[in-house]
Amino acid sequence: MKTKVLMVCLGNICRSPLAEGILQSKVDQDDVLVDSAGTAGYHIGNPPDKRSIAVAQKYGLNIKNQKCRKFSKKDFTEFDHIYVMDRSNFSDIASLAENQEQANKVKLLLSEAEMDIREVPDPYYGGTDGFENVYQMIDTACEAIAKKLN
Ligand code: 4NP
Numbered sequence: 001m002k003t004k005v006l007m008v009c010l011g012n013i014c015r016s017p018l019a020e021g022i023l024q025s026k027v028d029q030d031d032v033l034v035d036s037a038g039t040a041g042y043h044i045g046n047p048p049d050k051r052s053i054a055v056a057q058k059y060g061l062n063i064k065n066q067k068c069r070k071f072s073k074k075d076f077t078e079f080d081h082i083y084v085m086d087r088s089n090f091s092d093i094a095s096l097a098e099n100q101e102q103a104n105k106v107k108l109l110l111s112e113a114e115m116d117i118r119e120v121p122d123p124y125y126g127g128t129d130g131f132e133n134v135y136q137m138i139d140t141a142c143e144a145i146a147k148k149l150n
Contacts, residue, residue, distance in 0.1 A: 002030075002031055002032060002033045003031065003032050003033070003080050003081070003149055004032075004033045004034075004035070004078060004079045004080050004081075005023060005032060005033070005034045005035075005079065005080065005081045005082075005083065005145070005149075006034075006035050006036065006037060006071075006075055006078075006079040006081070006082045006083070007019035007020050007023070007034065007035070007036040007037075007083050007085075007109070008036065008037055008038065008039065008071055008082060008083065008084045008085070008089050008093060009036075009038060009039070009084070009085040009086075009089055009120075009122075010038055010039055010040050010085075010088070010089060010122065011038050011040060011042055011043050011068070011124065012036055012037055012038030012043065012068040012069060012070070013038070013043045013046060013047075013048050013049045013052065013068055013124075014048070014049045014051070014052050014122070014123050014124050014131070014134070015052075015085045015120050015122070015123070015134055015138065016036035016037065016038065016085065017036055017048035017049075017052055017056075017063050017066045017068075018048075018052050018055070018056060018063065018134065018135055018138050019036060019083065019085070019109060019138045019141075019142065020034050020035060020036035020063070020066065021056050021061045021062075021063040021066070022056075022061065022135075022138055022139055022142045023142040023145060023146060025061055026142055026143065026145075026146035026150075027146050027149055027150060028150065031149070031150075032149050035079075036066070037069050037070060037071040037072075037075060038068060038069070038070055038071065039070070039071055039089055039092040039093065040070070041070040043068040044068055044069060044070055045067055045068060045069075046067070046068045047064055047065070047066060047067065047068070048063050048064065048066055048068075049124070051123070051128050051131045052131060054128070054131070055128070055131040055132055055134075055135045056135070059135065059139075071093060071096075073096055073098070076096070076097060076098070076102040076105065077102075079105065080105065081105060081107065081145075082105045082106045082107070083107055083108070083109040083112070083141075083145075084106060084107070084108060084109065085108075085109055085119065085120040085122075086108075086119040086120060086121070086122070087108070087118075087119060090106060090108060093106050094106050109138065109141045110137060110141050112141045112144045112145050112148075113140045113141045113143070113144040115137070115140060115141070117137065120134055120137050120138060121133075121134065
């Protein structure tokens with residue numbers, strides 16, 4: 001059975017699409033399924049933000065065919081691990097859990113790597129250097145997750 005990992009942010013157009021693409025590139029896709037979702041539904045059906053697509057492309061990843069979707073309670077049964085980008089995502093998702101087993105699936109992405117920072121900042125309202133910064137943080141965390149999964 002495949003291990004299923006869900007990456008979650010607010011809009012599912014900036015951070016979690018990068019996390020989906022980056023982790024996917026580091027694992028064996030026969031063994032691990034990676035998806036992403038947002039806590040909000042502002043951008044449902046849209047591709048990732050152009051700035052996320054560009055920074056991914058810079059590192060050889062194509063994320064432009066991803067489609068934004070909203071987190072749904074059934075994701076708690078579908079997925080083994082639910083990684084959130086910040087504490088606000090954490091409380092939004094944890095508040096939807098119906099039991100302790102579901103709540104235990106929710107973790108801050110950056111808690112998987114030894115880093116000084118705990119949250120992936122929202123780059124939406126900033127410049128492109130925010131996306132580079134976010135890419136590097138997510139990459140470090142995904143490297144640690146991939147080591148555990150592979
Ligand atoms: P994300 O960034 O949570 O990393 O996808 C955001 C994208 C869109 C909005 C907020 C954050 N928004 O307010 O539309």
